[in-house]
Amino acid sequence: MIIAEQKPLKEIIRNLEGHKKILVAGCRSCVAICLAGGEKEVGIVAESLKLYSDMHGRIWEVDEITVERQCEKEWVKEIKKIVLGKDAILSMACGVGAQVMQETYPDIRVVPGLNTSNMGAPEEQGVWREKCAGCGDCVLHLTGGICPIARCSKSLLNGPCGGSQNGRCEVNPETTPCAWDQIYHSLKKLGKLELMEEIIPPKNWITSHSGGPRRIVKQEAILTSEEKAVKGGME
Amino acid sequence: MSSQMKIVGFCCNYCGYASADLAGLNHMEYSPDVMIIRLPCSGRVDVLHILRAFREGADAVFVAGCLEGNCNYEYGNIEAKKRVEYARRILSEIGIEGERVEMFNVASNMAWKFKEIVDEMVSRVERIGLSPLKKVTP
Numbered sequence: 001m002i003i004a005e006q007k008p009l010k011e012i013i014r015n016l017e018g019h020k021k022i023l024v025a026g027c028r029s030c031v032a033i034c035l036a037g038g039e040k041e042v043g044i045v046a047e048s049l050k051l052y053s054d055m056h057g058r059i060w061e062v063d064e065i066t067v068e069r070q071c072e073k074e075w076v077k078e079i080k081k082i083v084l085g086k087d088a089i090l091s092m093a094c095g096v097g098a099q100v101m102q103e104t105y106p107d108i109r110v111v112p113g114l115n116t117s118n119m120g121a122p123e124e125q126g127v128w129r130e131k132c133a134g135c136g137d138c139v140l141h142l143t144g145g146i147c148p149i150a151r152c153s154k155s156l157l158n159g160p161c162g163g164s165q166n167g168r169c170e171v172n173p174e175t176t177p178c179a180w181d182q183i184y185h186s187l188k189k190l191g192k193l194e195l196m197e198e199i200i201p202p203k204n205w206i207t208s209h210s211g212g213p214r215r216i217v218k219q220e221a222i223l224t225s226e227e228k229a230v231k232g233g234m235e
Numbered sequence: 236m237s238s239q240m241k242i243v244g245f246c247c248n249y250c251g252y253a254s255a256d257l258a259g260l261n262h263m264e265y266s267p268d269v270m271i272i273r274l275p276c277s278g279r280v281d282v283l284h285i286l287r288a289f290r291e292g293a294d295a296v297f298v299a300g301c302l303e304g305n306c307n308y309e310y311g312n313i314e315a316k317k318r319v320e321y322a323r324r325i326l327s328e329i330g331i332e333g334e335r336v337e338m339f340n341v342a343s344n345m346a347w348k349f350k351e352i353v354d355e356m357v358s359r360v361e362r363i364g365l366s367p368l369k370k371v372t373p
């Protein structure tokens with residue numbers, strides 16, 4: 001899932017300066033799971049903004065809403081009633097959700113409430129770790145199911161580097177295990193240690209962000225113009 | 236005699252509230268400016284409740300739960316403590332003194348301690364003054 005964390009309240013307050021009617025909009029998907037932008041967090045931020053507003057002569061009118069997924073316009077459109085009339089939306093979704101919100105309501109300023117960080121998973125309650133950098137050309141089959149791009153600090157395709165010590169990464173030994181040490185142990189468990197010997201050739205990075213913004217097309221899922229006409233009518 | 240001061244105390248049913256009750260039974264005197272909200276467990280308290288108490292005019296808020304290790308729901312009081320810390324952080328970012336919020340641990344037979352808690356919060360408010368919100372909103 002997408003991992004994000006809340007921006008400092010002070011920064012949020014600064015970015016909302018000059019607005020009057022504010023909607024704090026959360027998302028029930030990834031950012032709710034990583035405890036950054038779900039209903040609960042939206043409630044706390046909205047209440048904090050109300051407190052701040054009251055202290056400064058009621059500068060804001062603050063409303064709140066949380067949608068199922070802010071990255072899909074169908075869900076975002078559903079809150080039209082509450083959005084109209086606002087002059088700023090504090091999006092407590094990931095950067096994708098915030099952008100879809102802005103596309104759907106182009107006349108209302110969308111201000112991000114979160115810093116979107118990475119694609120990862122919970123390590124333990126309250127701790128999340130990056131797992132995939134979205135390179136677009138997955139090599140997990142060669143690396144025992146552990147991503148060298150996202151989890152090795154140097155994104156080495158043929159590791160470990162000389163800095164790997166006692167299973168820790170030299171870049172940050174306290175918090176970061178060496179991905180290549182983990183790859184070794186995983187391959188050993190899988191009985192595939194010979195893959196360690198295989199030299200992974202340089203990757204074609206064109207599938208990564210280096211190739212520009214990516215666009216995935218699934219031909220069979222695209223609606224025909226007739227289907228679009230029917231669906232459009234139902235929206 | 237009641238003052239302008241308003242203190243909200245979120246008290247768990249098992250110890251916080253029981254100690255307040257015992258203080259009453261023992262005719263112990265404490266400030267009448269405290270408003271007690273009884274919760275099944277201090278772990279029920281939410282950051283939102285604390286923030287809202289301030290918006291509704293509280294000058295200080297405290298949470299009273301069981302002694303650590305003695306929570307009827309095992310770690311509700313630990314959760315409460317974390318939330319009190321979180322609420323404090325938010326308040327200070329907004330410009331409200333963090334010390335207006337505090338977590339206390341008491342046992343049900345510690346009536347004297349309950350009185351001490353209230354006294355402590357009253358003296359804090361006396362020292363730092365009424366909530367900054369009161370100065371701006373009529």
Ligand code: SF4
Nearest residue numbers: 132133135138139147
């Ligand atoms: S190799 Fe690429 S696609 Fe596969 S997990 Fe790593 S970053 Fe993601």
Ligand code: SF4
Nearest residue numbers: 152160161169178179
């Ligand atoms: S120590 Fe391991 S994880 Fe860190 S950069 Fe070297 S190979 Fe990568």
